[in-house]
Each structure stands twice: as structure tokens, then as C-alpha cells.
Amino acid sequence: SQTIHQWPATLVQPVGSPLSLECTVEGTSNPNLYWYRQAAGRGLQLLFYSVGIGQISSEVPQNLSASRPQDRQFILSSKKLLLSDSGFYLCAWMANSYNSPLHFGNGTRLTVT
Amino acid sequence: QQQVKQSPQSLIVQKGGISIINCAYENTAFDYFPWYQQFPGKGPALLIAIRPDVSEKKEGRFTISFNKSAKQFSLHIMDSQPGDSATYFCAAINFNKFYFGSGTKLNVKP
Numbered sequence: 001s002q003t004i005h006q007w008p009a010t011l012v013q014p015v016g017s018p019l020s021l022e023c024t025v026e027g028t029s030n031p032n033l034y035w036y037r038q039a040a041g042r043g044l045q046l047l048f049y050s051v052g053i054g055q056i057s058s059e060v061p062q063n064l065s066a067s068r069p070q071d072r073q074f075i076l077s078s079k080k081l082l083l084s085d086s087g088f089y090l091c092a093w094m095a096n097s098y099n100s101p102l103h104f105g106n107g108t109r110l111t112v113t
Numbered sequence: 114q115q116q117v118k119q120s121p122q123s124l125i126v127q128k129g130g131i132s133i134i135n136c137a138y139e140n141t142a143f144d145y146f147p148w149y150q151q152f153p154g155k156g157p158a159l160l161i162a163i164r165p166d167v168s169e170k171k172e173g174r175f176t177i178s179f180n181k182s183a184k185q186f187s188l189h190i191m192d193s194q195p196g197d198s199a200t201y202f203c204a205a206i207n208f209n210k211f212y213f214g215s216g217t218k219l220n221v222k223p
Contacts (some may be wrong), residue, residue: 006156032209043215044157044202052208090156092214094209099164102204102211104156 003022006105013112019064019078023091026072031093033074034102035066038043038088046070050074060109082086116140117205119214128220132190132215136203141182143205143212148177148188151200151216160201161188193221 002067006023014020025031028092035047039060063082067075071074074091119136126132136146147162163177163186169175174191190197198221204215207222 034211044213045210049210092156096209097149099206100209101159101162104149104158106156107154109154 002093004091004093004103004105006108007091007110009106010109011111013081013110015112016084017095019076019081019085019110021076021089021091023083023105024072024092025074025076028093030071030096033068034092034094035074035076036056036090036092036104038107040087044090048076048093059092064095077103081112082087086110115215116212117203117214119203119217120180121175121217122202122215123218124220126219128193128221128223130193130221132186132188132193132197132219134201134203134219134221135185136214137183137185138188138205138212140205140207141184142207145206146177146179146186147204147206148175149202149204150215151202157202179206193219194220195223197221 001016003026019099022037032051034049036044038044048058050068053068064078090109094100094102117138148160149157150160151157159177161172163179165181168179175192179186201217204211
């Protein structure tokens with residue numbers, strides 16, 4: 001069966017520090033991969049999505065970036081965190097087929113202080 | 114521009130009652146409409162989904178009603194239980210891009 005791993009579960013970082021969140025998927029190949037951000041009590045904002053290795057689409061301008069160095073690995077990064085980067089970051093995957101469901105990881109709670 | 118509008122923002126229902134959450138969309142290219150359930154500190158999990166060629170889909174106590182002409186769809190939770198207390202998101206999909214509603218926080222009172 002397919003599983004998605006996301007870490008760390010919680011992270012507290014000072015303003016201006018770098019960020020690296022990692023997500024890996026097991027049990028499937030060539031998945032579409034997504035990064036979402038959820039502000040406290042708010043909806044899901046799509047940040048990045050990828051349909052293949054090295055292929056990244058950005059949905060919103062920001063100081064975050066994403067990379068997909070391997071088929072089932074998706075990384076969210078920042079060179080310098082802002083206070084506004086605080087939130088709940090969710091990685092998700094879906095099979096690369098028509099109208100497949102989206103499966104989410106358990107998220108990373110990021111607090112920028 | 115919000116692609117999917119969801120209401121209400123929050124909902125309180127007595128145990129055994131019916132919870133109803135509504136969503137509306139504009140883009141007629143959407144062709145898949147899932148609902149997700151999220152518990153605090155966890156990622157959303159797929160609950161039930163419907164395609165636009167079907168007007169209703171039922172799985173246990175959960176039912177999706179879909180009105181293609183009105184571009185609206187809703188989630189009905191029958192016999193609501195305290196364990197159903199969670200945040201619910203509707204979504205619409207086009208070309209493997211998911212557009213989520215803003216979420217409804219459901220509280221089922223015992």
C-alpha cells in the first residue's frame with residue numbers, strides 16, 4: 001500500500017533562518033506531488049506541485065521554493081524565513097491518472113519566531 | 114479569486130442530527146468533487162467523492178448531493194456523532210489541480 005512520510009512534525013525557527021521540509025512517498029511511482037500551507041483555522045493554499053522529477057510549478061509568489069530531486073521525494077525550502085511563513089505545511093500525492101484522489105501527509109507545524 | 118466557495122464556516126449539531134455543508138463553484142471544467150475530513154494536527158483525509166454525471170452518492174452516514182445546473186454540491190452527515198467533530202473541506206478538480214473550499218468546522222454536541 002502507498003504511504004506518505006513528512007517530517008519533522010513540528011519546527012520552531014527564528015526569522016531569517018533557512019528551512020528544509022522533506023516529504024517522501026512509498027508504494028507508488030511517478031506520483032504528482034503537492035505542497036500546501038494551512039494558516040491557523042484557515043483553508044488549504046496550494047504552494048507548489050510537481051508532475052515529475054525536476055518539474056515544479058509555483059502557485060503563489062513567495063520566498064519559498066520546492067524541489068523534486070527523486071521521483072518520490074519532494075522538498076520545501078527557504079533561504080530566509082519570515083514571520084508570515086508560520087503555518088501548517090502539508091505534503092500530498094496523487095497517482096498520475098485521471099481524477100485520482102489526493103492523499104495528505106500528517107503535516108509539519110512551523111512556527112517562525 | 115476563490116474557485117470553490119464553502120459554507121457555513123462553522124456548524125454546531127446535536128448528536129443524532131443532520132449536518133449539512135454546502136459548496137459552490139463556477140468553473141464548469143471541474144470534473145471531480147471530493148470531500149475531505151481533517152482532525153486537529155492531522156492532514157485531511159478523503160471522505161467521499163462524486164463525479165458530475167451522478168446526482169447523489171452515499172457511503173454509510175455520508176451523502177454527497179450534486180446539482181450540476183446550479184454548480185453546487187453538498188455533504189450530508191446523517192445521525193451525526195461526536196466523533197464526526199472535525200473540519201470538512203470540499204474540493205473541485207481540473208487537470209489534477211485541486212481547489213479547496215475554505216473549510217467548515219463541525220462540532221457535534223453529545
